[in-house]
Amino acid sequence: MAAVDDDGAAPSFSEPLDLVRLSLDEVVFVKLRGDRELKGRLHAYDSHCNIVLGDVEETIYIVEENEAGEETIKTIKKQEEMLFVRGTSRHSLMFFYFSNSLHRVDRSGDGDEYQKAMPTTDGRVLMTMKMSNIGSHRRRRGANGSRHALSPFHAPIQSPSGNTSLSEFAEYVEKQQEKRYLRSQNRGGSVAPSDSGYSTTAISTAHDDHSELDILDELGLSDHPTSVQLKDLLLDDSPDAESTLSRITSVVKGRLEEGQGETIFDLGQEDNGDWMGFNKEQWDYALDRLRQAARELRADCRVLLTYNVGGPEEAETKSDRIKCAYGKVLIRQAPETVENVIETRIAVVGNVDAGKSTLLGVLVKGKLDDGRGKARVKLFRHKHEIETGRTSSVGMEIMGFDTHGEIVGHGQARKQTWEEIGRHSAKVISFSDLAGHERYLRTTVFGMLSSSPNYCLLMVAANNGLIGMSKEHLGIALSLNVPVMVVITKIDICPPHILQQTVKQLTGILKSPGAHKIPIFIKSREDTVNTATQFVNHRICPIFQVSNVTGECIDLVQTFLNMLPHHGRYDSGAPLEFLVNDTFSVPFVGTVVSGVVKAGAVHTGDPVLVGPDSLGQFKNTVIKSIERKRIHVHACSAGQSASFALKGVRRKDVRKGMVVLPKLDRPPKVYREFVAEVLILSHATTIKPKYQAMLHVGAVSQTCAIIDIDRDFIRTGDRALVAFRFIQRPEFLSVGDRILFREGRTKGLGIVKEVSYDPNVPLNPEKRTAPSTDQGKTA
Secondary structure (H helix, E strand, C coil), X not given: CCCCCCCCCCCCCCCCCHHHHHCCCCEEEEEECCCEEEEEEEEEXXXXXXXXXXXXXXXXXXXXECCCCCEEEEEEEEEEEEEEECCCCCCCEEXXXXXXXXXXXXXXXXXXXXXXXXXXXXXCEEEEEEHHHHHCCCEEECCCCCEEECCCCCCCCCCCCCCCCHHHHHHHHHHHHHHHHHHHHHHCCCCCCCCCCCCCCCCCCCCCCCHHHHHHHHHCCCCCCCCCCHHHHHCCCCXXXXXXXXXXXXXXXXXXHHCCCEEEEEECECCCCCECCECHHHXXXXXXXXXXXXXXXXXXXEEEEEECCCCCCECCCCCCCCCCEEEEEEEEECCCCHHHCEEEEEEXXXXXXXXXHHHHHHHHHCCCCCCCCHHHHHHCCCHHHHHHCCCCCCEEEEEEECCCCCECCCCCCCCCCHHHHHHCCCEEEEEEECCCCHHHHHHHHHHHHHCCCCXXXXXXXXXXXXXXXXXXXXXXXXXXXXXXXXXXXXXXXXCHHHHHHHXXXXXXXXXXXXXXXXEEECCCHHHHHHHHHCCCCCCEEEEEECCCCCCCCHHHHHHHHHHCCCCCCCCCCCCCEEEEEEEEEECCCEEEEEEEEEECEEECCCEEEEECCCCCCCEEEEEEEEEECCEEECEEECCCEEEEEECCCCHHHCCCCCEEEECCCCCCCCECEEEEEEEEEECCCCECCCCEEEEEECCEEXXXXXXXXXXXXXXXXXXXXXXXXXXXXXXCCCCCCEEEEEECCEEEEEEEEECCCXXXXXXXXXXXXXXXXXCCCEC
């Protein structure tokens, strides 16, 4: 590297990055945030100060404090053959140490001084750059043709709360939807919450909370009868035992209603957490009394886990906290009709070749794979999927559990049909097998939003790790605030050190600020039961390590699925709102639409509206028949997936993204423009009005254009109010709907704030725009 000119004088520099240019193919030292340093050979750089280093040695300094309070510095060194260092991170500071003599830095033009070059103790040169300036550095030519440095762009306007992580914004959206739901409950069903003309509320059942009156309960002055401890009811062997049994039945009934037909009973522990102090004989007697109460409600009991009781369900490890006999008992009620079967929807995602379809085949069919994809064949819908072994559509499969927690259809000679599984099941798990190839990302996003999954099952191949589309799918699940569980597959062919690397990588990503998850590795039945009972907390992320060939830990996954608690908030008392995610033309039946009932209930023969079409109009029709899991039913309610046969409607007149609404006096309104609060997850540059992207909201997938922003532009990490316009046709929207938009590697999520937009009242008051000529906000 030429450090000096031919005449021996130190060269002058007109640009801050000239020092970097002169250090190409030289060893440089880079100091990063987080007490990290890099030493390597500089191969390339750009104007954003992105650099490529070879033969890199990374040094990480960790400060540890011992028991005496003294701090010690621990050094960790890593070697990398090639490393790319991104330089566009705002508010960060990077230091370059160059192994040459001192350079003199000149300024040309009137620009501010960007850098300082100063000698270090070992003769190297230290150059300090603010990365926010370097990332937005621009140059222009003056009148004399010389190049001058422009002053840096202003940093993008930050939201009041600053940068928001993905998990924080997803929780914010969830809280906004919950607040809207509670407000609508308090208003009652006669008031429409939005301009759609349709109420999504029910009759108010909320009661005012008067916490100041709790002192009456403490003093025993309340009107409520004095509660009796469960221990006294369970151990009652007096002649009046039949009356106390009815009180146990009422307790179990309340818990079954709260759990939508199932509950996990802590036998040996009171509701307030106090231990009952059972011995083995008392626990067996209490279990018998509990089973008698359950039979009165057409329910069965299954012991999941016991402590100090003995038997096949006994925990492998002894707990110092549990001194008495204790156990967890699953109580599941037999449904009166098929309409009352518990349904849980799970979206199965992951990178291509992660083993998604194979695992579903093993779980549902009950037979292990041969290592060549035998278990997955019957899950594919198209010929090319069987030939390539890759899913390209949204595949559906179900798995049923009876009242005893046993899998319906396992151990039988022939494969059970959906009708047989549905009729003999008390709980049905509906799997959506989504595509893992990048080519089918739009189909995968549509499948996750349109099916309204209660849980997300992320598949990771042990020999590949969390790569490719797995990270994209995890980000989508986090943006939807859907509880995530991870299954690491192919552990039978993965070397131990590669499996350890995969586990370490997965743990690091789940614990990152963006995901904000607590990974829990499931290795025993005890871990499975305890984690499943606590899975109502979204921060918990259970991780299984399985093999579809040897069957290792497959039983733990089945037990976990059997215990999955009911998740979701639905309002069956509201007017009907059905999201169409697929259409069919069935011989001798006619046009059939399938989807999920978002709110309300519907019965066979009900007059409904289906739409909107390209003009924003709805068509009158009648529900001829309803099917759930290919079983004919007379009705379905909110939270259930179903298929409707429509009368007098051609298949070409219906499409994915339409809605089925009740027929009222006034037609529903649809909108072409709306305002949403969004968070930009990733974008290479800036987003301004006229930017277009593919937007997903429920079952709707359509290109949208940004027509207004509450600031000049937005970047990655910014949170802003944005006005969108559908390009093709208007859609049916409601305030509080969750949206997700993408274009290439650009991703963002948000929540609908308003279902209309007035161009005369721009979101950015400082922006002067001409009034929009398109006045058709409402079709």
